[in-house]
Amino acid sequence: MQTTLDTPGGDDPASSREPLASSEQVRPTRRRSSPARTWIVTILLVLGACVVLLPFVVAVSMAFKTEAQAVQGQAFALPSPWSIEGFQQAWTLTSFPRSFAISLVVTASATVGTVLLSAMASYAISRNWNRRLFRWSFFYLLAAMFLPFPVLALSQVKLTGMVGLANPGGVVLLHIMFQMSFSVLLFTAFLRSLPEELEESARIDGASTWRTFWTVVFPLMMPMAATVGIFAMLKGWNDFMMPSMIIADPALQTLPVIQQVFQDQFSNNYHVSFASYLLAIVPAIFAYVLSQRWVMSGLTQGAIK
Structure with missing residues (x-):
């Protein structure tokens, strides 16, 4: 004697396929882009790349030319032969090792100070x-x-001179001050997306607020710290107005600033000026290439709660 178990829907095959059919109906269909739209996007991307890369190609071409080739005015012509004469003169005329070291110290100090102070201030504010x-x-x-720096330039110059900060140290301090606002805004938005249960678990285990921040919260803030750091680095490395007005020596x-001082001397030697500019932008490009993954991750995570 055979017994059968009653199942929902019975033995009707059509009833067993109904849930599958309904699930297929609610599945969102993927919208395909039309060929015309693809071509338009491609053309816009190519034009944007040309706008960005064309000046850089001209700069590289002029930097590797000789003085005789540079004065001919053929900016788009490739160097023939290739020469490093412009780099050698730029290295000497701008005292590149010394000015590079000063810019590196100022930029690194301002970047580290901005990231640390902004992160701690944002954590205190958000919590x-x-x-x-x-x-x-x-x-x-x-x-x-x-309140940008040009609006407060006169008062800042006066104050730094009174307290003995008319030097690269004063530039570092002012860079941190003027970048705190935007950095705190980014960090605060990012912290609101982090679950507070992680901090509560650390406190249950006996961790203080200071230790909780450094061992639990700050490691999770590294994507946004990279974003804030690259913005602070680019601002500190490329800034001209603040060092020129604050530093007295x-x-x-x-x-x-050194490049601007020698601008009159470089006015006729275009290969020297472009070589000097390339030497100055290489560290910024190198730093951005290394940190671009964390920069994009920090921007996207900070925008989503």
Whole structure:
């Protein structure tokens, strides 16, 4: 004697296929881009690449030319023969090792200071948002974004001279101050996406607030720290106005200021000027290439809660 078990839907094959059919109906269809749209996007990307790469190609071509080739005015012609004469003169005229070292110290100090101070300030603000003091501190920092350095240049020059900071150290301090607002904004948005349960677990295990921040929170903030760091690095490395107005000793000037000092001398020697500019932008390009993955990760994670 055979017994059968009753199953939902019985033995009807059609009833057993109904859930599968319904699931296929609700599955979203993938929208295919039309060939015309693909061509338009491709053309726009090629044009954008040409706009960015064409000046760089001209700079490289002019830098490797001789003085006789540079004065001919054929910017798009390739060097024939290739020469490093411009790099040798730029190295000597700009005192490149000294100015490069000063710019490197200023940029590295400003970048590290901006990342650390902004991260700690953002953590305090985001975790104490219900307290009025911290909330208004955040608004105060945001308001500082509307005060660029040229507006406060005269007062900053006066103050740094009075306290003995008319040197690269004063430039580092001012860079950190003027980059705090934007950096705190990025860090605060990123911290709101981190679960607070991780910090609570660390506190249950006996960790203090200071240790919780450095061992649990700050490692999770590394994508955004890379984003803030690359912005601070580019600002500190390429800045011309602040060092030129703050640093009183010409021997302690950064590389962009030294290049401006020799602009009249480079006005007729285009291969020397372009060689000097290439020497200055190589560290920034190298740093961005190394950290671009973390930069994009920090921007996307900070935008999604």
